[in-house]
Amino acid sequence: MIKSYTYSAFGLIISSEFECPELITSSGEPDVSVRFGAAPLSLMNPLFSGVRFQTSGQEFLLTVDKIARYYVENGNSITIDVSPNAEIEEVRLFLLGSAFGALIHQRGLLPFHGSSVKIGASAIILSGVSGAGKSTLAAAFRKKGYQILSDDISVISFSNDGLPIVHPGYPQMKLWTDSIQKLGDDPSSYSQIRKRIEKHNIPIVQSYWNQPLPLNKIFIINSSNLGELKVESIKGIEKFSMLKTHTYRANFVAGEQMHTKHFKSFESIAKHIDVCRLTRPSGNFLFDELINIILDNLNG
Numbered sequence: 001m002i003k004s005y006t007y008s009a010f011g012l013i014i015s016s017e018f019e020c021p022e023l024i025t026s027s028g029e030p031d032v033s034v035r036f037g038a039a040p041l042s043l044m045n046p047l048f049s050g051v052r053f054q055t056s057g058q059e060f061l062l063t064v065d066k067i068a069r070y071y072v073e074n075g076n077s078i079t080i081d082v083s084p085n086a087e088i089e090e091v092r093l094f095l096l097g098s099a100f101g102a103l104i105h106q107r108g109l110l111p112f113h114g115s116s117v118k119i120g121a122s123a124i125i126l127s128g129v130s131g132a133g134k135s136t137l138a139a140a141f142r143k144k145g146y147q148i149l150s151d152d153i154s155v156i157s158f159s160n161d162g163l164p165i166v167h168p169g170y171p172q173m174k175l176w177t178d179s180i181q182k183l184g185d186d187p188s189s190y191s192q193i194r195k196r197i198e199k200h201n202i203p204i205v206q207s208y209w210n211q212p213l214p215l216n217k218i219f220i221i222n223s224s225n226l227g228e229l230k231v232e233s234i235k236g237i238e239k240f241s242m243l244k245t246h247t248y249r250a251n252f253v254a255g256e257q258m259h260t261k262h263f264k265s266f267e268s269i270a271k272h273i274d275v276c277r278l279t280r281p282s283g284n285f286l287f288d289e290l291i292n293i294i295l296d297n298l299n300g
Contacts, residue, residue, distance in 0.1 A: 057255030128221035
């Protein structure tokens with residue numbers, strides 16, 4: 001009999017055939033099953049194909065060379081076809097990233113590319129392009145005593161009134177070596193997410209918030225060569241565009257039904273939530289100043 005592990009993440013109960021120490025153990029009827037098995041080499045009629053993936057909406061196939069193929073179906077099943085000699089840590093890395101990103105899209109939820117922080121009785125999301133500093137700033141908030149809901153992927157659902165709700169991910173952050181050093185910590189204390197990549201797994205069990213929270217604001221981090229430090233509201237069509245741009249794995253969305261659902265998600269966020277551009281000086285990460293300007297903005 002195959003042993004089964006039960007976890008929770010992204011507002012879902014997950015049944016897995018293998019251990020995922022990154023996740024929180026849970027119980028209850030699973031929403032998602034994760035298992036080892038044979039995955040197809042390609043989809044029959046993909047609506048869209050990328051460099052390493054194919055999608056037809058409720059079917060998704062991700063191929064990661066020398067690691068695994070991930071076959072995601074109907075928002076409730078992930079089959080992993082592991083490559084020979086693959087490291088299980090790397091198999092889990094892509095499972096908890098892109099594969100779950102595809103599954104979340106299939107379920108009609110919105111995976112936003114950003115880290116979420118509990119401030120008061122609600123959450124903010126820190127987003128931005130790769131390297132903007134969203135995880136680093138979230139880690140700086142954590143160092144100040146704030147709790148983290150999720151790093152890198154913040155999953156959003158909507159209440160009956162259309163209000164956005166942020167769901168916790170799992171109690172771990174991923175930070176580059178230089179970010180850990182800027183925060184005054186020692187990178188050698190933490191395991192690397194992959195060999196030859198200077199990015200590390202940071203356990204945050206003691207500062208992790210494990211309950212969903214209403215979304216307060218989204219801050220899109222942007223760096224400036226002019227040395228500026230400011231927050232400004234994003235309005236109109238640019239606001240809608242920013243929400244789409246910073247959706248996690250937005251190119252995984254395919255088919256009229258999924259596109260319609262995501263359009264409605266952007267509409268709900270745009271209607272109820274302020275989206276702000278947080279500009280910081282490039283090359284100089286002013287942690288205290290950035291935290292203070294965000295808190296002043298929330299209190300203003």
